Amino acid sequence: MPAPDNRPLPDSGTSRLPSLTGLRFIAAFLVLLSHAGGFLLTRGAGSEKDYASYLFDAGNKGVSFFFILSGFVLTWVARPGDTRLRFWRRRLVKVFPNHLVTLAATVALMIYTGVAVTAANTVPTLFLVQSWIPDFDVIQGPGVNTPSWSLACELLFYLAFPWLLLAVRRIREEHLWRWVGGATLAIFAVPLIAQLTLPGAPLMQFDPIPWWDYWFVYYFPVPRLLEFVLGILVARIVLDKRWIGLRLGPAMLIAAAAFVAAAYLPGEYGRVAPTALPLALVIAAAATADAQGRRTPFSGRVMVWLGEISYAFYIVHFLVVSYGPIGIARRDFWMKVWTPSGILRDTVLTFAITLVLAWLLHTLVERPAMRRWSRARPPVAPTPTPSPTLATATQTEQDAPEATAPAATV
Structure with missing residues (x-):
């Protein structure tokens, strides 16, 4: 095992993580590639259809x-000074504007193309609870914006985060890697628990796997919480300064x-x-490189910009796959x-x-919503009637520029 890397890290509040921002886009791109290329390969004219499963797996890893x-x-x-309510407010404002816009677009496209719009395939998605419902048509029915299921998981993560962070901060430093090992073993135990306890039928339509196991x-948010906890542990x-010194290149290998x-x-x-811990190592190695001022292939200006629009890219891409040039929501796709x-x-x-x-959604919806609603506006004090003796001071205050708080990014 490599020796611990004890070089000093900047304070996390002032240290940007451009490589992680760039890697966010790589993950979003893998999800698009899995849906676009994966579905197209299944309809390929030759042996290329045999490789579709690899692309679908790449999308799974992107979500993880x-x-x-x-x-x-x-x-x-x-x-330390943050509150649960302020934290939850920022996360909801980050998630819901893009979600609501793409959901409205989904419903409009479903109506336009003749795909049935029902309470089952819209109402749970509207409130981001669809992943809690073990019904294929609710989560992944025809024409719906399927990737929004992951937002239902994220809402559980955000709800639990204040208490999870408090619990992880109580772990002694020398025991952190043991907890990482325990979280990884728990992730490996999830499919075994599913296989031993859940019904073996029905099978998935495109995969010989029981739907309940899948x-x-x-999809079920509770087991996916383990990956979120793994991220918390590795960040600590x-x-x-308990990182083992693994560089980004070897971590990606x-x-x-x-x-x-x-x-x-x-x-x-x-x-x-199998990939949960290796992906956590990639994230930690990239963050360490950023914090220590080392450049990576993902920290350049273009990659950072792509990473900044990655959430919009992720949440809108399946609409393009479904109703754009590929058109998997159209009946003729399967012919x-x-x-x-x-x-x-x-x-x-x-x-x-x-x-x-994605650029339009990020520019016109996501960023304005974050600027407008991510922070509560301070109450406006009533303007007192100025007295003659305060006239000069009052005029000076009115001429001063208004102080504005920076927009929250988390």
């Missing part, structure tokens, strides 16, 4: 990265090897567990056959459209 990253970043920026391992390790190994595990055992050049063309076109829509 987001869950671990959430725990890491929220721990990194946590401040839901419990992948970095902040408390470990994650890539885990991804390949996961493809050979049966059923739900390869979906989350078409794509050539390799057609697969490449429509995947690139889907990416380009998604990027433009």
Whole structure:
């Protein structure tokens, strides 16, 4: 094991994490690639359809990265003076504006294309509780904006975070790695628990896996909370200077090897567990590089910009996959056959459209909402009637520029 890296870290409140911002876009791109390329490969004209499962698995790992990253970043920026209500307000304002806009667009597109709009495929999604309901049509029904299921998990994470952070802060520094090992073992135990306790039927439509196992391992928010906790633990390790010195390059190689190994595990055992810890190592290694001022391939200006629009990119991409050039929500999709050049063309076109829509959503919805509602406005004091002796002082105060607080980013 490498020796601990004891070089000083800047205070987490002033240390930006550009590499993690850039990596956020890589994770979002993997999710788009899994949906666009994965569905197209299933309709390929030749043997390329055999590789569809690898792309779908890449999307699973992208979602897992987001869950671990959430725990890491929220721990990194946590401040003693913050309150639970202020924290929850910021997170809700971050999540819901983009969600509501894309949900409205989803319903409009469903109506326009003749996809049935029902209470089951809209109301739970509206309130982001669909992942708690073990019904395929509620979470992943035809035409719906499926990726919003992960926001239901994130809401549980945010609700629990103040208490989870308090609990993790009570762990002695020398025991943090043991807790990381325990969280990883718990993640590995999830598919075993599902297999031993849940019904074996019905099977998934496109995968010979029981629906109940799939839901419990992948969609159900409670088991996914373990990845969020793993992110909290690893953030404490970095902040408390208990990091083992693993650099970003080797960490990414470990994650890539885990991804390949996961493809050979049966059923739900390869979906989350094998890559959770390797992805946490990637996040910690990238944050350490950023905090120590080392450049990475993900810390440049373009990658940071892409990372800043990654949430909008993630939440809008499936609409483009469903109703854009690929059109998996249209009935004729399942009767078409794509050539390799057609697969490449429509995947690139889907990416380009998604990027433009993500930029618009981030610029016109997400950022204005954060500026307007992420912080409570201070009460406006009534203006007293000035007395002659205070006239000069009052005029001076009126000429002073208004102080504005920076927009919250977390």
